[in-house]
Amino acid sequence: MKSLKISTLVLATSMAPLVAQAELQALNDQSMGQVTGQSGITIELEAQVQLGEFRYEDEGSLAISDIFIGGADRDDMFPELGFPIPNQASTAIDNIKIDIDIMADGDAVFNVLPLYGSPVDFAIRTGKWELIAQNGPRDGTVLMDNVNVEGVFGSMRIVIDNQTEKMNVNTRFAVDKLEADVPFLAMGIRDMQITGADYGTAPGESENVVRLFALADFDIYKAPNAAGVDSLALDINSFDADMHIGALELGGTSIGAVHLDDLSVHNTSMRIYGH
Template structure:
């Protein structure tokens, strides 16, 4: 405690007016709650992520190379709207996003992710190189040339203290998704995903997005032991695939109208 100077501290206390000291009062817990944390925290984010290689190691290994996550560097996503749906200049950064973090009166934690400005959308590009299964002597490339350009309308993460559930909800529209699966000689080109009500001839921005909602919590597997529980509440979308390649030759296109997935529950655990 050599750095603490007692004499100046004592002098300051000595010259403090008695009336001023009398005004200092301790706050109880309820008053402290009213003073602190009312506004929450907001973060405006600008970022780009590059990973040379991700590896999941078991007895063998799954390795994903050349991972890039950032902006699309485009202003023509869903060109049928003839406008820039992000309301931002082209960039390879995720740069039009705001994260609001709040802890509510009941203890629930809420994280809202939304575009800036609020009427825009967040553009997102994810691309990778090879996805390889590697053993001690052999390897197989199961996926390659993965590329996705998408728009995010919003996202919310909520941790409920009453149920101990983590609820995740997001609105997403995929303008272009492509990949190759070399080990079965199949390729996918120009995949688009939109909301199930979206009509390109009577296009409305609010219909463009498909909503994904998940609940995650501690559940139980078949033998009664703990597992990570993931429940998909409901997913509705339209999907079109511009080209399906088999042996590097297109065999045509595919369309799924009003795809609905409900009552889906997964239990994840180690073995």
């Protein structure tokens, strides 16, 4: 694990989104006893994943080639903040610690945070997303190609509730650059950013890492579908962000930029099952 020199200011501000969004409640003596002085597990993580191909097979197939998950190897993301992100660039996802605790009521709690103050940089890249006919030549429709996502991660809290049997995920992230080709539509997406809903909307104020992160809160659990059959349930409780596409291309020519300001998705439910 790399040693990073982090200022106290950066450490405090990078933790602020988690604190600012948390629901603060007074703790009585009994509840304090449940959360203090207890043992748990902490994992420090550094990882890089490369995969030649992922394939989903039904009758035909969907194949995704040349998958990379790791660090962005950049320290110039969101330069308007005035300090490098991350403090030490690499091709690995690092600077992560995972705290795992089992609470007195049986809830499992996973807190994923930067090990040091700087947000964690990440990159996800792939080659072709291709449809392949059963027993046919590999010359099917290319849905996407040259996918590149680079951004930073602020925090994630995962709670598996022992009573409701639901998994809640609350996370904060920002994308500095998202680019992709969509060949079957002759479309290209260039310089897309995803940030917090208040980022870049305060004239005269310096940007700060507190406003940088888009916020997502969702539940995953088992629930019946319309036919009463148990299915994978996904409820999006909230997703708040700004999105900016630097250039939307059609036929290789830019038709202009696209802005989505104060995007807010709430109370959205999905049931996922086989047919």
